Amino acid sequence: MASKKVRVVAKIRGFSDPDTENSRTVDWVSVKTQDSGDVTISFKEQSSSRYSVDYCYNQHDDNEMIYSREVKPLVSAAFEGFNSTVIAHGARGSGKTHLIQGSLERPGLAALATSEFLSMAEKNGKSIAVSLYEVDHQDHAVDLLNPEQPQILVLEDHGRIQFKGLSQAPVKSISEFQNLYIAACSANKAAPKKGIERAHRSHIGLIVHVFSQNESMNGLVSKMNFVDMAGYEDARRKSSDASGHVENNKLNKSIYALLNVCQALSTNESRVPFRESKLTRMLQDSLRGTSKVLLVSCLNPSFCQDTVYMVSLASRSCQSIHQTPLDSMKKTASSTRQIATWDSTKKSASSAREIVTLDSTKKNASSARKIVTLDSTKKNASSVRQNVATDSSNKKSSSVRQTVTLDSTKKSASLVRQNVASDSSKKISSSVRQTVTLDSTKKSASSAIQTVTSDSTKKTASSARQTVASDSTKKTASSAIHTVASDSTKKSASSAIQIVASNSTKKSANSAILTVTYRKKKIPQSVSASTTKLPGSISHIKENGVIATNSAIKGRKLFDEASHSAVKAEKDNSISKDGNDAQVNSRLDKEISIADVTRASESLLDNSLSEDGNHDELNSRVEKDNSSLNASSEVEFDPTVEKVISSEDKHPYIINYSKDLSIADEGHNMNKENNNLIENEDFSPPISSQLRELQSLVSSTPLCMQLPENECISHDDDQISAKIAEPTTLDTKRRDVMNTKSPWETFNKHGSEMENSTEITEPRTPDAGRGDVMNTKSPWETFNMNGSRMKNSTEITEPRTPDTGRRDVMNTKSPWETFNLHGSGMKNSLVKDYLRILNTAEKDELKKLKGIGEKRATYILELREESPEPFKSLDDLKDIGLSEKQIKGMMKKEVGELFN
Numbered sequence: 001m002a003s004k005k006v007r008v009v010a011k012i013r014g015f016s017d018p019d020t021e022n023s024r025t026v027d028w029v030s031v032k033t034q035d036s037g038d039v040t041i042s043f044k045e046q047s048s049s050r051y052s053v054d055y056c057y058n059q060h061d062d063n064e065m066i067y068s069r070e071v072k073p074l075v076s077a078a079f080e081g082f083n084s085t086v087i088a089h090g091a092r093g094s095g096k097t098h099l100i101q102g103s104l105e106r107p108g109l110a111a112l113a114t115s116e117f118l119s120m121a122e123k124n125g126k127s128i129a130v131s132l133y134e135v136d137h138q139d140h141a142v143d144l145l146n147p148e149q150p151q152i153l154v155l156e157d158h159g160r161i162q163f164k165g166l167s168q169a170p171v172k173s174i175s176e177f178q179n180l181y182i183a184a185c186s187a188n189k190a191a192p193k194k195g196i197e198r199a200h201r202s203h204i205g206l207i208v209h210v211f212s213q214n215e216s217m218n219g220l221v222s223k224m225n226f227v228d229m230a231g232y233e234d235a236r237r238k239s240s241d242a243s244g245h246v247e248n249n250k251l252n253k254s255i256y257a258l259l260n261v262c263q264a265l266s267t268n269e270s271r272v273p274f275r276e277s278k279l280t281r282m283l284q285d286s287l288r289g290t291s292k293v294l295l296v297s298c299l300n301p302s303f304c305q306d307t308v309y310m311v312s313l314a315s316r317s318c319q320s321i322h323q324t325p326l327d328s329m330k331k332t333a334s335s336t337r338q339i340a341t342w343d344s345t346k347k348s349a350s351s352a353r354e355i356v357t358l359d360s361t362k363k364n365a366s367s368a369r370k371i372v373t374l375d376s377t378k379k380n381a382s383s384v385r386q387n388v389a390t391d392s393s394n395k396k397s398s399s400v401r402q403t404v405t406l407d408s409t410k411k412s413a414s415l416v417r418q419n420v421a422s423d424s425s426k427k428i429s430s431s432v433r434q435t436v437t438l439d440s441t442k443k444s445a446s447s448a449i450q451t452v453t454s455d456s457t458k459k460t461a462s463s464a465r466q467t468v469a470s471d472s473t474k475k476t477a478s479s480a481i482h483t484v485a486s487d488s489t490k491k492s493a494s495s496a497i498q499i500v501a502s503n504s505t506k507k508s509a510n511s512a513i514l515t516v517t518y519r520k521k522k523i524p525q526s527v528s529a530s531t532t533k534l535p536g537s538i539s540h541i542k543e544n545g546v547i548a549t550n551s552a553i554k555g556r557k558l559f560d561e562a563s564h565s566a567v568k569a570e571k572d573n574s575i576s577k578d579g580n581d582a583q584v585n586s587r588l589d590k591e592i593s594i595a596d597v598t599r600a601s602e603s604l605l606d607n608s609l610s611e612d613g614n615h616d617e618l619n620s621r622v623e624k625d626n627s628s629l630n631a632s633s634e635v636e637f638d639p640t641v642e643k644v645i646s647s648e649d650k651h652p653y654i655i656n657y658s659k660d661l662s663i664a665d666e667g668h669n670m671n672k673e674n675n676n677l678i679e680n681e682d683f684s685p686p687i688s689s690q691l692r693e694l695q696s697l698v699s700s701t702p703l704c705m706q707l708p709e710n711e712c713i714s715h716d717d718d719q720i721s722a723k724i725a726e727p728t729t730l731d732t733k734r735r736d737v738m739n740t741k742s743p744w745e746t747f748n749k750h751g752s753e754m755e756n757s758t759e760i761t762e763p764r765t766p767d768a769g770r771g772d773v774m775n776t777k778s779p780w781e782t783f784n785m786n787g788s789r790m791k792n793s794t795e796i797t798e799p800r801t802p803d804t805g806r807r808d809v810m811n812t813k814s815p816w817e818t819f820n821l822h823g824s825g826m827k828n829s830l831v832k833d834y835l836r837i838l839n840t841a842e843k844d845e846l847k848k849l850k851g852i853g854e855k856r857a858t859y860i861l862e863l864r865e866e867s868p869e870p871f872k873s874l875d876d877l878k879d880i881g882l883s884e885k886q887i888k889g890m891m892k893k894e895v896g897e898l899f900n
């Protein structure tokens, strides 16, 4: 049986009052089933727009029917270890709660599933526990079984998502479950939690955990999630007051985030935006990998513009390219060769992919040559990928040559990616040459990413050469990123040569980034081992329909580990010196300092490029060495504790995890995940990234946003162009690179200047801000200077608005009022400086802040990759696991230091 990763069904809500509703409902929703089995939905008000779904349930179909057809198979799969997630989304009042939660009389999908879970658990000697949480409009998650707990933290332990502060209640009978579930949900609706503002709308999530024997995390078999999403409502239309508007926006944002994740998963995008909301982070390990997702789009039975919009977004997840066979989830190793070509005539999206795997043993000389010429005209999006993996194990000489010529004209987006992993051991001479010629004209966005890894051990001469010529004319943005990692051990001569020619004329923005990693160091055991032992991702490869030989996997694994080690070595400053090392070191310095630039560019490219296993490895090499950081850095959070409520006595008991946990790290997960999906590279258009971009640009949706059904497989060239072009990020980063003083130094300098000053000035006015970029002060120096100035000041002025401040001096305020005014101005100013450090400072400087250690500093850097300014208020520090009390304490300590 073929089953999709994300199945999208619609359900037209039943009538709560058939007499009145029926008359208003006539013909509002029209469902058509094509001969092909495709189902489309259209709405009377916009009959020209049709939205594809996998199936649509009508008003009369009840929860039992939907359960047995859609959810039951997922329950069975849970006992085989597969996670799954059932999501109900839709406009307000569309029947989400009725569907998921139901009532005692008419149980919803969650209760029906739990009933099945319990009976299967009994048969199979398993046990069941449930967790219930709410994610509110501030993106805070709260445990509904134990609402007094502080908000839930999402942690990651070796790829498995765990929660700190989320209870698990063992359940033995369905009545016990129903009492617990319905009581907790209605108690939550009736009584807002202490200290937490009442959220009008929120997402409610239920997790059903299946344990092998008892409720210990070690025995966790799988989990199934049920999510009753907050009802979508257009923020501008529905909110009368400002706070309601903000709340709506935030909740809508998290609705988009989940739909974007579903869309990215269904189209196999390389980057799945799990980090965009708390909910998606919490669901992460029940959405990715082999997990299955059922997205139920609930439709109001009578006219509702919000319903149209929600269906239009959901239907994008229906455009899955791959049909994943369920039975291939089981691990299978196979070796074959596949060439996949996909040609879609609608809106001209074309791509060509080739995978060649060579495996030669015993003194062979092997060579592979490929020439791909792709010519696409008129609004086409074209992508070419080539992957060559060669593995030679005994006295061989292997060579790979690749030539790609890509010519796209008229509003095209062209992507070229080449990856070569060459692994040669024992007296091998290997050479890799790549040439990419990319020529795009007229409003094109073009990008080329090349990765060559040459890894040779023992008396090896290896060379890697890359040439990229990118020529773009007329309003073109082009970028090229090259990475050469050369790792040689023991008497090796290695060379890495890169040539980049980037030429653009007329309104072009260009960026070319070169990264050379050059390492002379003993290869870690794990790297050598990886050449003989395969990583366990074969099942995913098979599952995703593309099968590679062992050597391809070896090549990639080797690349991953070698490059990973290279980054780690750089960070550790453990590069040994030889004759060439002065040069090498200077390159390395440069590389480390431009790493952020590289990241920025890569993430831009990520958004527009299709999935590629080796690119993820490239990410893992260039972006961060997560696993090493996770493994080596100390855990600075409190020992992780998960409370479990016994259903009998309701007294929480504690499970302590001995393993180190870290805050969920999408990059790390993504690398793992993408390694799993390594061969599952496809032609995924960057729609979710476009959605994400839209979402951040538009605070709320328009009253009616018409989204043609096929739009999701079309490339928006101009958008891609804009993304790739984005020069400001790079420039800003470069300024940082050029700046000789660290933010920490600047921060300190600022502090001492302020100490001697008698006038309080605002350090972060626009001019001062620009000055900061130019001058040598770091946020830390600014912070200290600001603080000291305030400490010593005899003139009282309002820090942010000096004029107003001076007026205060003139007016009739009492000394006490003035003192208070001054104090609050000082506080605001210091907080701003503190946030600035968090948003801009280097890791070492971050660690100097009270309460920010290695782990949090790493996490902060990761957050900054996601958003340029993750900390807008002190409240955002909660995202790095700090409570309000801790934040206040930290600030007090920082201020106290100024008087020391």
Ligand SMILES: Nc1ncnc2c1ncn2[C@@H]1O[C@H](COP(=O)(O)OP(=O)(O)OP(=O)(O)O)[C@@H](O)[C@H]1O
Residues within 6 Å of the ligand: 013, 014, 015, 016, 090, 091, 092, 093, 094, 095, 096, 097, 098, 099, 230, 231, 232, 298
């Ligand atoms: N299948 C159904 N048959 C009959 N009545 C239904 C059905 N589904 C929902 N209703 C009724 O419609 C109303 C709204 O349903 P429900 O509360 O489930 O919507 P919702 O989408 O969860 O709303 P919100 O977005 O406000 O959370 C309720 O009165 C519910 O009883």
